Amino acid sequence: METKDKIRNLAEELIRTKGYNAFSYADLSAPLKIKNAAIHYHFPSKEVLGASVIEEMVLGFQQLSSSWSDQSEKEQIEWFMDIYRNSYEKGMVCLMGSLAPDFETLSPAMQAQIQRMSRVILDWLTACLEQGRTKQVFQFKGEASDRALVLISSLISSLSLSRVQQTDLYSRIRQQLLSDILA
Amino acid sequence: METKDKIRNLAEELIRTKGYNAFSYADLSAPLKIKNAAIHYHFPSKEVLGASVIEEMVLGFQQLSSSWSDQSEKEQIEWFMDIYRNSYEKGMVCLMGSLAPDFETLSPAMQAQIQRMSRVILDWLTACLEQGRTKQVFQFKGEASDRALVLISSLISSLSLSRVQQTDLYSRIRQQLLSDILA
DNA sequence: ATATTTACTTACTAGTAAGTAAGTTTGCCA
DNA sequence: TGGCAAACTTACTTACTAGTAAGTAAATAT
Numbered sequence: 276m277e278t279k280d281k282i283r284n285l286a287e288e289l290i291r292t293k294g295y296n297a298f299s300y301a302d303l304s305a306p307l308k309i310k311n312a313a314i315h316y317h318f319p320s321k322e323v324l325g326a327s328v329i330e331e332m333v334l335g336f337q338q339l340s341s342s343w344s345d346q347s348e349k350e351q352i353e354w355f356m357d358i359y360r361n362s363y364e365k366g367m368v369c370l371m372g373s374l375a376p377d378f379e380t381l382s383p384a385m386q387a388q389i390q391r392m393s394r395v396i397l398d399w400l401t402a403c404l405e406q407g408r409t410k411q412v413f414q415f416k417g418e419a420s421d422r423a424l425v426l427i428s429s430l431i432s433s434l435s436l437s438r439v440q441q442t443d444l445y446s447r448i449r450q451q452l453l454s455d456i457l458a
Numbered sequence: 459m460e461t462k463d464k465i466r467n468l469a470e471e472l473i474r475t476k477g478y479n480a481f482s483y484a485d486l487s488a489p490l491k492i493k494n495a496a497i498h499y500h501f502p503s504k505e506v507l508g509a510s511v512i513e514e515m516v517l518g519f520q521q522l523s524s525s526w527s528d529q530s531e532k533e534q535i536e537w538f539m540d541i542y543r544n545s546y547e548k549g550m551v552c553l554m555g556s557l558a559p560d561f562e563t564l565s566p567a568m569q570a571q572i573q574r575m576s577r578v579i580l581d582w583l584t585a586c587l588e589q590g591r592t593k594q595v596f597q598f599k600g601e602a603s604d605r606a607l608v609l610i611s612s613l614i615s616s617l618s619l620s621r622v623q624q625t626d627l628y629s630r631i632r633q634q635l636l637s638d639i640l641a
Numbered sequence: 642a643t644a645t646t647t648a649c650t651t652a653c654t655a656g657t658a659a660g661t662a663a664g665t666t667t668g669c670c671a
Numbered sequence: 672t673g674g675c676a677a678a679c680t681t682a683c684t685t686a687c688t689a690g691t692a693a694g695t696a697a698a699t700a701t
Contacts, residue, residue, distance in 0.1 A: 294479060294559055300690090312651080315690065368559050380480045394623075424627055431618075432611030433607075438558065438562070450600075482657075495682095
């Protein structure tokens with residue numbers, strides 16, 4: 276892997292463990308055994324690095340969710356929830372869960388990227404729920420978009436709450452969310 | 459109000475808008491027209507200030523929730539949700555939503571306080587849901603404690619997501635959460 | 642073979658962070 | 672009236688922040 280990707284990947288990890296405002300260039304340069312200035316060579320500023328991390332995440336999600344498109348809606352939702360299980364197991368929160376509370380402190384460019392990220396995920400989730408309901412795989416009251424909101428908001432916080440309480444709250448929340456939508 | 463309370467209140471506001479790691483002593487001293495060192499007089503360190511903010515919040519919640527005890531469980535849950543509406547209207551996230559993602563970067567003392575805060579809120583919510591179900595005010599599947607987890611996690615993220623999307627997602631999530639538990 | 646570009650390092654800057662030691666003002670108490 | 676404590680300010684320190692300018696070695700292009 277190239278240095279640029281190593282920097283971006285480590286930055287993502289740091290954002291998702293310590294938060295955007297709590298990590299520094301030293302946290303990147305030391306483990307990668309490069310100098311501070313090498314980061315600036317690849318990413319002119321911290322906000323450009325941050326924006327790049329989000330962009331890569333959105334791209335990754337779009338590819339991943341596309342690869343599920345021939346599976347049932349139930350399985351797609353379960354794969355989606357598995358992303359969060361994976362985060363939980365690594366002791367990380369998701370990118371949205373980390374960046375959304377810091378929204379006000381971020382540059383307009385990063386804010387726009389975060390908005391886009393939330394749009395992409397919510398649109399996918401809404402479409403999946405809607406289609407699943409049409410096919411009678413799912414059963415729930417209200418708009419699919421509102422159901423998507425409850426799902427995503429609960430999953431996001433399940434990771435940070437699991438960390439706080441040092442138990443697998445993620446699995447309990449996942450179970451409950453699934454039983455709320457399954458026919 | 460005394461200076462010490464002014465400092466603590468402003469600190470809470472800053473944590474809930476910018477996040478713990480993004481606010482500085484200058485953000486406190488400038489608006490309060492005091493000097494940096496005056497904060498250190500009242501709170502020896504930033505972590506002591508942070509812990510004090512959480513302690514005050516827990517105390518406030520315990521008092522508030524006690525004052526609801528003679529009302530119906532439905533009304534109690536609605537009052538509880540009104541706390542989040544209030545936060546939404548001020549453009550703030552809740553203390554838990556702000557501090558939980560930063561958990562790893564905080565001192566053991568603050569971590570313990572955050573754990574306590576989550577316990578207090580979850581215990582209250584679980585008891586309220588359980589009792590409401592017994593009285594047939596509420597109707598839901600699964601353990602009350604799991605239902606409480608879904609409720610709180612969703613409410614927490616509703617605030618940060620509302621900020622990101624710049625719309626009142628809070629109200630849509632609240633509506634959906636209520637319809638999921640009402641008989 | 643020469644020039645240019647890529648991917649850095651070295652060495653630095655200006656700004657900001659939390660925190661501290663010592664001094665000052667104000668009000669109270671004996 | 673003298674002394675003392677509470678609530679500060681002044682002035683400072685140490686540590687760290689993102690960011691930059693200039694230089695370099697190695698690979699690539701002409």
